[in-house]
Amino acid sequence: MVEIARLSTSSIKKVFSREEEFSDWLVENIEILEEKIGVELEDIEREYQIGNYFADIIARDTNNGAMVIIENQFGKTDHDHLGKILTYASGVDAKVIVWIAEKFSDEHKQALNWLNENTGQDIGFFGLEVKAVKIGDSPYAVDFDVVIMPNQWRKISRSAVDRLGPRQESYLDIWRRVLEVYGKNLRPQPRFRQVFGSGVSNVQYEWRIWEDKFAIGIYIGKPSSEENERIQRCLKEHVAEISRAMNVSPDNIQWEEPYGTTRGSKRMSIYYPLERSPFEMTEKEREALARRLASEMKKLEKATKKILQRCH
Numbered sequence: 142m143v144e145i146a147r148l149s150t151s152s153i154k155k156v157f158s159r160e161e162e163f164s165d166w167l168v169e170n171i172e173i174l175e176e177k178i179g180v181e182l183e184d185i186e187r188e189y190q191i192g193n194y195f196a197d198i199i200a201r202d203t204n205n206g207a208m209v210i211i212e213n214q215f216g217k218t219d220h221d222h223l224g225k226i227l228t229y230a231s232g233v234d235a236k237v238i239v240w241i242a243e244k245f246s247d248e249h250k251q252a253l254n255w256l257n258e259n260t261g262q263d264i265g266f267f268g269l270e271v272k273a274v275k276i277g278d279s280p281y282a283v284d285f286d287v288v289i290m291p292n293q294w295r296k297i298s299r300s301a302v303d304r305l306g307p308r309q310e311s312y313l314d315i316w317r318r319v320l321e322v323y324g325k326n327l328r329p330q331p332r333f334r335q336v337f338g339s340g341v342s343n344v345q346y347e348w349r350i351w352e353d354k355f356a357i358g359i360y361i362g363k364p365s366s367e368e369n370e371r372i373q374r375c376l377k378e379h380v381a382e383i384s385r386a387m388n389v390s391p392d393n394i395q396w397e398e399p400y401g402t403t404r405g406s407k408r409m410s411i412y413y414p415l416e417r418s419p420f421e422m423t424e425k426e427r428e429a430l431a432r433r434l435a436s437e438m439k440k441l442e443k444a445t446k447k448i449l450q451r452c453h
Contacts, residue, residue, distance in 0.1 A: 149276075168185055171200075178237070181202070194228060194232075196225075197211055203336065209235060209237040218244065218249040249268070270288055318430075334349045335348045344362070355413055357434070358409050359449070361408065376448065386441075386443065394409060397409075
């Protein structure tokens with residue numbers, strides 16, 4: 142008979158002696174939180190000053206640049222931390238607010254649910270319970286249970302969809318399929334562009350789609366034009382390697398400056414023609430398109446991930 146070990150759960154204080162220590166660990170392992178809430182994060186900072194107070198962690202949503210607040214708390218939720226998250230959120234105009242505690246009271250669950258129901262569709266409050274788990278004599282691991290999540294985060298509500306045009310609905314459907322195939326737990330966007338993080342701050346992988354073509358590429362949006370130019374120049378030095386991996390001619394890799402950029406952003410793009418408009422495709426055709434978009438992006442990510450780390 143196969144021996145089966147017992148799973149045990151303990152207080153997070155079995156692993157971390159102080160909340161600050163837990164916050165430091167979370168920043169280093171932020172992908173665990175990203176997977177739980179479906180938001181990729183960048184520009185992560187600890188102990189960010191807001192007026193006379195300091196937020197545990199702030200970051201930006203990779204997909205749309207929105208500010209994110211993360212507040213950690215040992216023990217059971219209290220009014221003090223509820224006040225903190227609201228103060229921090231208003232101080233930086235955060236759109237994503239994440240409150241992490243060992244136990245959420247019914248009153249604070251109700252408060253977060255009320256906030257989710259009475260704030261805009263672009264604002265979301267999350268409540269996550271954190272615990273330490275282990276199997277048998279294994280080392281402890283950290284696990285999160287999402288106890289409060291805004292309904293619109295994983296799918297836009299029917300009333301919100303009713304306010305979108307047919308094309309925006311199509312974008313949502315296409316990106317939902319693409320992200321599902323790609324294995325990215327992110328929010329689909331009701332627009333022609335969908336992005337996710339590259340592992341380098343302010344550098345994103347992106348899909349774009351139009352009536353007659355789609356593009357995959359890398360968007361370089363560092364704060365300074367000099368940084369953007371340097372990263373693009375570094376990528377160009379590897380164009381032969383990238384083109385081989387993508388099975389395209391180097392001439393098919395376009396080096397662009399996005400329209401309307403104010404800080405010299407750059408873009409590397411590969412364009413692919415479409416025989417049929419994605420907005421007129423059948424269910425089966427959209428599934429095939431999603432697989433193609435995911436497949437081409439997987440090749441690009443594999444070809445450029447290490448290069449971007451070196452260029453950075």
